[in-house]
Amino acid sequence: MLSRIAESLFWVGRYLERAEDTARILDVQIHQLLEDAASDEAVASRALLSVMGIPETGGAALELGRVTALLAFDTSQPSSIVSSIVGARESARGIRETISSELWECLNATYVALDQRVATARAIGPHAFFRFAKFVKERVAIAAGIADATMSRDDGWRFLVLGRSLERVDMTARLLGVRLSLPESMSDWVTTLRCCSAHEAYLRTYHGTVDAARSTEFLLLDRLFPRSAYFALATAESCLSELDPDRGRLGPEDEARRVLGRARAALEYRRIGELLDGLPTRLTSLQRSCSEASSAVAARYFHREPDLEWRAEIAPDRADLAPAAAAGRAR
Amino acid sequence: MPKHALGTHGPVEDLFEGYATGPWWDEMLEAPSAPRKVSLGLHETLRALSATDLEERCAERDRSFRDRGITFSLSGEERPFPLDPVPRLVSAAEWEVIETGVAQRVRALEMFLSDVYGRGEIFADRIVPRRLVATSRHFHRAAAGVEPPNGVRIHVSGIDLVRDASGEFRVLEDNLRIPSGVSYVVENRRTMARVFPELFVSHRVRPVADYASHLLAALQAASPRGARGDPTVVVLTPGVHNAAYFEHSFLARQMGVELVEGRDLVCRHNTLYMRTTSGEERVDVVYRRIDDDFLDPLHFRPDSLLGCAGLLNAARAGNVTIANAVGNGVADDKLAYTYVPDLVGYYLGERPILPNVPTYRLEEPEQLEHVLERIGELVLKPVDASGGYGLFIGPQASDEETAAISVAIRASPRSWVAQEVVLLSTVPTKVGSHLEPRHVDLRPFAINDGERVWVLPGGLTRVALPRGSLVVNSSQGGGSKDTWVLAGDEHTSAAREGDDAERTAAAALAEIPAYGSGPDLGPATGGAEQQQQQQQQGPGPPCSAG
Amino acid sequence: MSWRIATRHISTYRYSSPVSASYNEARMTPVASHRQAVLESHVSVRPVAPALRYVDYWSTTVHAFDIHEPHDDLVVTASSVVETTPAEPLDRDVTWAALGDPAVRDRYVELLEPTAYAPLEPELAELSRAVAAHEAPADAVDALCAWIRSAMRYEPGTTQVSTSALEAWRQGGGVCQDFAHVALVLLRNLGIPARYTSGYLHPMADAPVGETVNGASHAWVEVFLGAWQPVDPTNGDPVGERHVTVARGRDYADVSPLHGLYHGGTLESLEVTVELTRLA
Secondary structure, three states: OEHHHHHHHHHHHHHHHHHHHHHHHHHHHHHHHHHOOOOOHHHHHHHHHHHOOOOOOOOOOOOHHHHHHHHHHOOOOOOOHHHHHHHHHHHHHOOOOOOOHHHHHHHHHHHHHHHHHHHHHHHHOHHHHHHHHHHHHHHHHHHHHHHHHHOOOOHHHHHHHHHHHHHHHHHHHHHHHHHHHOOOOOOOHHHHHHHOOOHHHHHHHHOOOOOHHHHHHHHHHOOOOOOOHHHHHHHHHHHHHHHOOOOOOOOOOOHHHHHHHHHHHHHHOOOHHHHHOOHHHHHHHHHHHHHHHHHHHHHHHHOOOOOOOOEEEOOOOHHHHHHHHHHHHHO | OOOOOOOOOOOOOOOOOOOOOOOOOEOOEEEOOEEOHHHHHHHHHHHOOOHHHHHHHHHHHHHHHHHOOOEEEEOOEEEEOOEEEEEEEEOHHHHHHHHHHHHHHHHHHHHHHHHHOOOOHHHHOOOOOHHHHHOOOOOOHHHOOOOOOOOOOOOEEEEEEEEOOOOOEEEEEEEOOOEOOHHHHHHHHHHHHHHOHHHHHHOOEOOOOOHHHHHHHHHHHOOOOOHHHOOOEEEEOOOOOOOOHHHHHHHHHHHOOEEEOHHHEEEEOOEEEEEEOOEEEEOOEEEEOOOHHHHOOOOOOOOOOOOOOOHHHHHHOOOOEEEOOOOHHHHOOHHHHOOHHHHHHHHHOOOOOOOEOOEEEOOOHHHHHHHHHOHHHEEEEEOOOOOOOOOEEHHHOOHHHHHHHHHHHHHOHHHEEEEEOOOOOEEEEEEOOEEEEEEEEEEOEEEEOOOOEEEOOOOEEEEEOOOOOOOOOHHHOEEEEEEEEEOOHHHHHHHHHHHHHHHHHHHHOOOOOOOOOOOOOOOOHHHHHHHHHOOOEOOOOOOOOO | OOEEEEEEEEEEEEEEEEEOEEEEEEOOOOOOEOOEEEEEEEEEEEOOOOEEEEEOOOOOEEEEEEEOOOEEEEEEEEEEEEEEOOOOOOOOOOOHHHHHOHHHHHHOHHHOOOOOOOOOOHHHHHHHHHHHOOOOHHHHHHHHHHHHHHHOEEOOOOOOOOOOHHHHHHHOEEOHHHHHHHHHHHHHHHOOOEEEEEEEEOOOOOOOOOOEEEEEEEEEEEEEOOOEEEEOOOOOOOOOOOEEEEEEEOOHHHOOOEEEEEEOOOEEEEEEEEEEEEOO
16 A cells, blocks of 8 residues: 555554543543642643643643643644644545545544534533543544454555554553642543543453552553553554564564563563553653654655755756867857 | 425426527526526536535535545645536537547547658648747657657547537647546546435536546556556656645555655666555656656756756657656647647648637738737737736736737747637536636547547536636636536447446555654645646636637 | 768757657658758757657658657767759749749748747738838748848847747847748748748858758748749848758747656756758
């Protein structure tokens, strides 16, 4: 398939996941702040911004409305929900002929409805954000469902799922990052699990109280829960191996696979106690692995040419015309 | 307003109330309340509709277009394509004239282009002056010697027709470069079938949905390796910022081929490849939707970011086919148009089936004087421009405009032609809550596969929306109509057989790292500009007034 | 007596950093005509690249090649052996009426129209009429060429490859390319079809056989006087054994010896040598 199309599908996957996960995180955090009077709005806001990689601009007081505006609606923030949806739709627009009409229509209709949704959410304030978040989560779910039901399981599908999985690992790491950066008093693990839609699955698995060790274990290592880091890493790996099945006897030659495999092994074979020690470093390294894998995939498959800028080859200069013509004239 | 029950005499609120006929040809009504034979059924159905009902169906239509992203860009803004709910009907007999006339014209123009870029016999025989070609901006000397493998240069054409007051179809303009609008023909039909299913029950309308399969077959037949080698066809688009991007992606999807941009392609030693995830893959046929000027920076504009360096020489070497061929514009400017009847006689020994609109060449001094005397009655068109731009309509012009145009055509007579005003035919069109006559033209699309010229039974009917306007153009406030070519007896039986065959066949087939920056969305602003600049031969095509 | 001349035209492009891709067309192959036989011709490129050889609209042989390996320099070498014939006198019988025939004017319309290098310029147009309008066409050609040599100085380095006839004329000098372009303006204005001609000029009238000399590219014009005939407005010599014809067109743009595009790298220097050897 065309490299450009593969790249676009990869990014449709990433953007949709990013939109959904950001909506989840904001939804739950706002909810928690509203419920728990003891929470410090400024602290929570700062934690959210830092983990989403948005530099905190000094000056204006940090309050949730402003953070929501930045993370959800700000079109100048490349990672905001709105930017992610626009990005997914723009990426899809350039490859409309390769994705199914239904998937395109779904992304396009989401985009078309966005302005109205944003206007309503902004007008009513943070409380109305829940409805906006629900809209985003549902639309992304519909898109995922349509993709699942209408796309051939060819390389295009693999790039879409690969993008989604890498983004999911990254976002799960960021989410745990939020949890770690908040003071113990302010955040309970229930909130964190709910950000990943993992609370109910966790309860069914562990039948009991929510604690730090088990929650971390569940979000990073669970083999069956689709939003766990392990699950997403394994999915990404399997996409990569289907894109380039092993040929030699020395194991995978693909750089992205190596990076992800190492990241997965680093989680998989660690004892639970060890997992919590040095968690911040481990999360950073997990995110770095995602970023490296993403670059390796781009280098291997996307063949992005540097922007072509042609120069005109100048014709032979006419200084060399002088001798002959001069000689002619001299006679 | 309350909704009225349907009665045998039609509802009280008649959509046709106040509908005026005039000195022009109305496609539906001979006189108020006197429908033409072809339109009896349609007229009856429309009269039975209430305004509210029509309104609801139009809302459904708009939703359908918007959600499916069937839009065109106007000054950078995406708008749903304007489709009027009332179709335009063409009888089987009328269509036969159009079909044979268009095919005849395309055959003559093919021979002309082959002659122009070959031996130039028509110049030696002094039928057409060499000057016509030599002074054309679209005559590309670099295309001389590029032989299309199956002899076809005009793989796709759009021949713009108008219908005069006597009911005769006339050719207004030929589009032989990158005529656009066919995707709207197909999508309009699809939408109409959902919004007005009952009309399709009462009419036998010839289908337009198989356009893409005809196109693909013609493109494969044009491959240097022949159609049998399973040639790789691609559609080359300027990119998402181009006004016709929807159509490019539509055609690629319908044909099941890759939609590529210039940056997906690379020429290596006179062979064209596309960059894929598994390396470079050879391309045999490029259906390009990029102007000649931007196609190959080696031969044309060196600053083009949209094309692919070396493409023209790859075609010259016989390794790839460019469709439509480079340099076709020499045969479709408005001055060349005036010679087409002569071309039909010279190359085919036939009389033109579809006449031109009477047109004057201003380079001939007597004609120039004649035109200057009658300038208030004529339409003046720039030879090169399209999209209805630069048009001068004598009867509607102010004194200053008239004075200015007189100076302009004296200064540069090669740049203009003058045409008699044609009072375009009208079709009932939804205006507010009822129907009014609006002027229309028709662009049928023809595909040449080297064996025969096939004309899509249908076409883009464009509507001049302002009352009395003769300029039908979506960039100038125009709309469109679904065009229904009604099946004659031979088509019904033939079509039924075809359907059966298809059905049988179908049955048988059973630190925190930063965020990534997103995909490369193409060249930045400069690129977007070039994408927008690409010549659009419709769907806001050259003006049809006159 | 005819001459046999061996030509070797070497262009060396050096880039400050490697060029990653380049597409070029070389117009460096002498043209066969009734006054010039081409015995051998060869164009080679380094880095090595296969070339597509074709004949363009103006009957010039073109070598089109593209290079995709990174390279710091590009060397194009064109070699040939041609046999040239002595100059023929201009046809003095052709009349203005014959040139004014609509069929002739239409046949050569492209070579009568102004171009970017040879634009229509009222001042020059008037001069052309003052100098030569009352003479027969062949005499007008002679008179115009003589007038150009009296009005313009031969001054290398004062004009560029992009200089138009108008600019060169206003500054009163230039090189052979400029002389040829001015001649095209004047001749076309009088209604004489005229084409730009590029090639090589052997510098010595009595060149010894077997001796290789440094020559150069040269430009002159051909006029239509019932048949195409060459004249050299730069030095006034008859165009004969010493002139090797390579390409013809409306102006320099149609005959540029190397035309192309590249990306990555910037051009640092260009060195061109032309070696001419009279073989017989």
